[in-house]
Amino acid sequence: MADRDEASEPEALDESELAVEGALRPGSLDEFVGQHxxxxxxxxLLQAARIQQRPSDHILLSGPPGLGKTTLAMIVAHESERPLRLSSGPAIQHAGDLAALLSSLTPGEVLFIDEVHRMARSAEEMLYLAMEDFRIDIMVGKGAGATSIPLDLAPFTLVGATTRAGLLPNPLRDRFGFTAHLEYYEVAELEQVVERSAAMLGIRLPAAGRAEIARRSRGTPRIANRLLRRVRDYSVVHGGDLDVATVSAALDLYDVDEIGLDRLDRAVLEALVRRFRGGPVGLNTLAVTAGEEPETIESVVEPYLVRIGFMGRTPRGRIAMPEAYAHLGVPHPDGALRFDDL
Structure with missing residues (x-):
């Protein structure tokens, strides 16, 4: 019996973690912090659709990971009083995958496609007609005997999310009636996020502790909530109040420094500053040196380093800015390249 309990424990932990993630998501626009x-x-947009008793226009949400795109899609469905269907671009690799998904939608249903820019090209082309006319054409047969059969769809609202809006083809982007770009959060807004999450988790966290977590959260609510849970774990194991010293000790243990840089961020900066003497250096070379995929460096690490002025992107490659040298405690070389030199 003991063995069975031990074997089932990881699954229970996974379900608990998922439950916490879901519980921390705001359920309405009024509860949603930031992105005013x-x-x-x-x-x-939603109020006009409700008054006119029609599905909302298609919505495109773009921005870095962790800013609330999925949460907003759930809120759109909730406030429209419509069911929500979740999918993702990588899961739609054939036109048939999309046809099966669209044909099963109920009238007014909200379809959320995460990473919509990663859909197969054939599926994208089918989506054009579906978004505009609520119709798709199904090809039956092959070669000269192939026949196109039109299939009417129930009216639906597509909410697409992307971290790289520039990769969306213009015909697809133009079919979204509303496009929004989510910005990084200010520290004061993240303090509100941490305060709300701490209250929901039953954590007594003083204002100074909330500010410390917010300051190290890289402008991202998802990271703020994750750090809050790690601080909670640290307090459970080591005991004591969640004062600034405890919060700092917990975050230091997880390699999150005073401005939110983690191990990978510092590895990229160390490579750029020490190995390549400030650059310029190509993305692939930088990724190999840091031991990470180029896509991760470009979509996760770079946006924040560029935003805080530690890294610059130039036609010749990535360069380290003076602030990066100062943060690493490395003297800035007199001959280091600047934007004006490139």
Missing amino acids: KVRGQLQL
């Missing part, structure tokens, strides 16, 4: 302009625009 986008929230106001969405509120108007």
Whole structure:
């Protein structure tokens, strides 16, 4: 019996972690912290659709990971009082995959496609007609005897999310009635996120502790909630109040420094500053040196380092800015390249 309990424990932990993630998501636009302009625009869009008793226009949400795109899609469905269907671009690799998904939608249903820019090209082309006319053409047969059969779809609302809006083809992007770009959060907004999450998790966290977590969260609510849970774990194991010293000790243990840089961020900066003497250096070379995939460096690490002024992107490659040298405690070389030199 003991063996069975031990074997089932990881699964129980996974379910608990998923439950926590879901519980921390705001359920309405009023509960959603930050992104004030986008929230106001969405509120108007959804209210107009509700008054006119029609599905909302298709919505495209772009921005870095962890800023709330999936949460906003769930809120759109909730406030529209419509069911939500979840999918992702990598899962739609054939036109038939998309046809099966679209044909099963109920009237007014909200379809959320995460990483919509990663759909197969054939599926994208089918989606054009579906978004515009709520119809798709099914090809039956092959070669000269192939026949196109039109299939009408129930009216639906597509909510697409992407971290790389520039990769979306123009015909697809133009079919979204509303496009919003989510920005990184300010520290004060992240403090509100941490305060709300701490209350929901039953954690007594003073204002100074909330500010410390917010300051190290890279402008991203998902990271703020994750760090809050790690701080909670540290407190459970080591005991004591969640004061600034405890919060700092917990985050230091998880390699999150005072401005939110983690191990990978520092590995990239160390390679750029020490190995390549400030650059310029190509993305692939930098990724190999840091031991990570180029896509991860480009989509996860670079946006934050560029935003805080530690890295520059130039036609010749990535360069380290003076602030990066100062943070690493490395003297800035007199001959280091600057934007003006490139």
